[in-house]
Amino acid sequence: MLRLRSSVLAHLLSSPSTSHVSPLNRLLSCAVPHISSNPSFAVEDYLVGTCGLTRAQALKASTKLSHLKSPTNPDAVLAFLADLGLSSAAVAATVAKDPQLLCASVERTLAPIVVGLTGLGLSRSEIARLASVVPGSFRCSxxxxxxxxxxxxxxxxxxxxxxxxxxxxxxxxxxxxxxxxxxxxxxxxxxxxxxxxxxxxxxxxxxxxxxxxxxxxxxxxxxxxxxxxxxxxxxxxxxxxxLSEEKIAAQVDNLKKAFGWSDADVRIAISKHPLLLTRSSDILRRRSEFLISEVGLEPAYIAHRPAMICYSLEGRLKPRYYVVKFLKENGLLDRDRSYYYAFQMTEKVFLEKFICPHSEAAPHLAEDYAAACRGELPTRFIFS
Incomplete structure (x- = not known):
């Protein structure tokens, strides 16, 4: 029935009104009997059964729709969205984002907006994407x-x-x-x-x-x-x-303590990577322990290359460090090669530069690197 109303709706919206009763009103009065109050109408069940929301989504959304007493208007909105080209999954996601869209008037609000957007040159598919991304704004003229x-x-x-x-x-x-x-x-x-x-x-x-x-x-x-x-x-x-000025000051102190930085070091690091200020004390401590204590980098060196502090420790820094150290220990890489050089490149480039060229000399390197990325430490990456 929803599909039928959807196709009829498209026809009537594109047809000029020939009387004081609008085509949309005739559609709704025929397709869905007017119910001023339906005691049996359960909003949460409607959101799950008709709109396709999960029970958790419906429970959250129903608090904004407690005044609904009938499926009449929501049914018309669903038909309208389907006619725009939104799939059932997209409709469910859209309603979950903005449940109050179900209360919007198709004739007075949604249809005129579509007409206006079409007049700006948007296609129906572009309008549908817009509705699914910003349903709240979509009901505002x-x-x-x-x-x-x-x-x-x-x-x-x-x-x-x-x-x-x-x-x-x-x-x-x-x-x-x-x-x-x-x-x-x-x-x-x-x-x-x-x-x-x-x-x-x-x-x-x-x-x-x-x-x-x-x-x-x-x-x-x-x-x-x-x-x-x-x-x-x-x-x-x-x-x-x-961040307030007080929190920024506190974070500056955290950076000094974690990396042993001077005021000048902190200024350099923040100017190069301001999002350092948003990292937790635990993240800073763990990065410091790894980069300084294990890798052996100098605090001032890190301050000039602060992006490495924000890289994933388990998913990026450690696995790449193990690979580079393995290659150095086995004479496959110049001992002066920078660890930062390996840290900062994309995954694709890292594989091309450090893994693929050694497939014959170190046939298990790719396998060991993948294991390290999963948080495992292959025996070949353990050095005395």
Whole structure:
């Protein structure tokens, strides 16, 4: 029945009204009998049985739909989403994200939004993707007026969707009061259009934050020694947005204690990798014990290459260290070869540089490396 209503809905939405009674009203009155109150209607069961949510998702979502007394409107919304092209799984995920979408009026809200988005040049598949990513904004008419500016800002529809996945309320945020003032300030900071696009793609919250707070955060990011417009500036903003000045000061002390760094070392490390400030004391301690005590790196050397502190200890640092040490011990690699060189490269390049060339001289190396990545320590990687 849902499929039937879906196809009929598409036809009626695209047909002009010929009377004071809209096509959609005729559809709903015929397809689903109006029920003002249905004592037997159970929202949680409906979410599971009809929408496809898990019981846990339905329990959480039902708290926002306690006022629903009938499946009439939710049925119309589900039919509408199906007609847009959303699969059953996509519909379930969309409803789980925003249960209140089931309360939106198809005729007064959803259909006009689709018409508006179509008028902007979006295809039905693009509209369907948008609905599934930002269902909350999809029931706000401002999505139509806000979309062109954001498309221009992010330079492509795909880039915008990626940003929306990080910050779903972007299209519902006021352009004139929030988004445009923040973009204008970033331009005053010397960031080019390309810089702003890159920044906002990784830190979309920059566009929706209170415009009075953004200059404060930019100043604090610069105070970490990270110039505006650099690659690390985004990370610096991410760090300061979630840390107070007191927490930053405490983290600086943690870094000094963990790595034996001077004030100068800390400034160098943070300027090169601001997200060090977000790492826990336990992570810092364990990285320090491994890099300094086991690998034998000097504190100052680490300060100039702080990214290695943020690499996975078990999944990256240790397995690659064992491989490089094995190759050195067996005369297959120059003893002066830097461990950091092996740490910082991608997995594909590491395999090409350190594993594949030694398949004959060390036939078990690939197998041992895979075991080390799983947290095991092959006997061949144990050195006296």
């Amino acid at each position: 401002s999505i139509v007026s806000n979309l062109p500016y954001n498309l221009l800002l992010f330079s492509s529809y795909d880039n915008l969707l990626k940003a929306l996945k990080l910050h779903t309320n972007l299209l519902g945020c006021s352009l004139e009061k929030v988004v445009k003032p923040n973009v204008a300030f970033l331009r005053q900071c010397g960031l080019s259009a390309c810089d702003i696009t890159k920044l906002c793609s990784n830190a979309t919250w920059v566009l929706t934050i209170n415009p009075e707070r953004l200059p404060v955060l930019v100043a604090r990011a610069e105070g970490l020694g990270v110039p505006r417009g650099t690659t690390m500036f985004t990370h610096a903003l991410q760090a300061v947005v979630c």
